[in-house]
Amino acid sequence: MTHPVCASLDHPLFAFGGKRVEEVKGKAPLCEAERGGKRSEAGVSKLVSPVSGFIFAFLNIKAFSIQSLSLPAMSKTITPYHDEQATKKEQVADMFNNISKTYDFLNHFMSLGIDIIWRKKAINELKNDKPKLILDVATGTGDFAFEALSILKPEKIIGVDISRGMLDIAEQKIAKRGLGDKFGVKLGDSEKLPFEGAEFDAVTVAYGVRNFENLEKGLADINRVLKPGGKVVVLEFSKPKAFPIKQLYNFYFSYITPGIGKLFSKDARAYSYLPESVAAFPDGQTFVALMDKVGFKNTKCRPLTFGICSIYTGIK
Numbered sequence: 001m002t003h004p005v006c007a008s009l010d011h012p013l014f015a016f017g018g019k020r021v022e023e024v025k026g027k028a029p030l031c032e033a034e035r036g037g038k039r040s041e042a043g044v045s046k047l048v049s050p051v052s053g054f055i056f057a058f059l060n061i062k063a064f065s066i067q068s069l070s071l072p073a074m075s076k077t078i079t080p081y082h083d084e085q086a087t088k089k090e091q092v093a094d095m096f097n098n099i100s101k102t103y104d105f106l107n108h109f110m111s112l113g114i115d116i117i118w119r120k121k122a123i124n125e126l127k128n129d130k131p132k133l134i135l136d137v138a139t140g141t142g143d144f145a146f147e148a149l150s151i152l153k154p155e156k157i158i159g160v161d162i163s164r165g166m167l168d169i170a171e172q173k174i175a176k177r178g179l180g181d182k183f184g185v186k187l188g189d190s191e192k193l194p195f196e197g198a199e200f201d202a203v204t205v206a207y208g209v210r211n212f213e214n215l216e217k218g219l220a221d222i223n224r225v226l227k228p229g230g231k232v233v234v235l236e237f238s239k240p241k242a243f244p245i246k247q248l249y250n251f252y253f254s255y256i257t258p259g260i261g262k263l264f265s266k267d268a269r270a271y272s273y274l275p276e277s278v279a280a281f282p283d284g285q286t287f288v289a290l291m292d293k294v295g296f297k298n299t300k301c302r303p304l305t306f307g308i309c310s311i312y313t314g315i316k
């Protein structure tokens, strides 16, 4: 069923790529926010509102071109460079190698710092579990792992990533902060994690699953390396459904993000790939169903900030 707010705006122009959400997602069951369980995050809303005001004004001026505000609807594999000779994994690794030096700055700049709040919320999902050994998959420059170290105080975190460039930055940060005994990184692929089975108390992935070449395989391998009773926490962008957040979000991702990316990053394609990969990602209950399929129990989806981002959790 379409969300009531969306129903009143049930026009192709207000949906991804001119398609209704149900068509894109194959009528997936509703997740928490879609059922009306939205959470108010006053602090975040305050941060968002000035930017929203600006974007809204801009939207009015550009009303004639509103159709182009929709993110593309895709179910096929989205790759950074549309290069048919290279796998998605190779292209993703290349892309993150190219942007590794500007990644941290652009990450916080483009999200107006809200990503830090989202990371904290995701890590807090593990607070009661008190994990001793954590694996951070797609650790990148290590920001999620550093946050987990400071909040959860585990004995050790190991980060794996397919991008050497991103790990180099993580290693520099580890050395600078003197955390070498607590946080170590390793080149590794989510679909073939370089660990024995049942090793970790918890596995985390922040903004990584969207980039996996084979999502199901990646989730299954995460399940394999978790101890029985261990918990996975995934943080990923999702697609808000309610007006006007959905339109603002599509506008921001379609115009602002690639624009800022072009200005500050050596690899402009990376910031066009971002909205494309978010549009194609099977978010909400579709992702939860995939977690169930690979064997996770007690799976949950918790949307944040109007569904711009979601936290997914599951137990082995």
Ligand SMILES: C[S@@+](CC[C@H](N)C(=O)[O-])C[C@H]1O[C@@H](n2cnc3c(N)ncnc32)[C@H](O)[C@@H]1O
Residues within 6 Å of the ligand: 089, 092, 093, 096, 137, 138, 139, 140, 141, 142, 143, 144, 160, 161, 162, 163, 166, 188, 189, 190, 191, 205, 206, 207, 208, 211, 212, 213
């Ligand atoms: C958007 S960054 C997120 C980095 C970090 N987790 C954070 O929160 O800032 C995505 C990372 O996923 C990594 N990645 C993509 N596919 C992967 C895979 N199959 N296995 C491991 N890492 C992967 C990329 O190299 C990149 O560093």
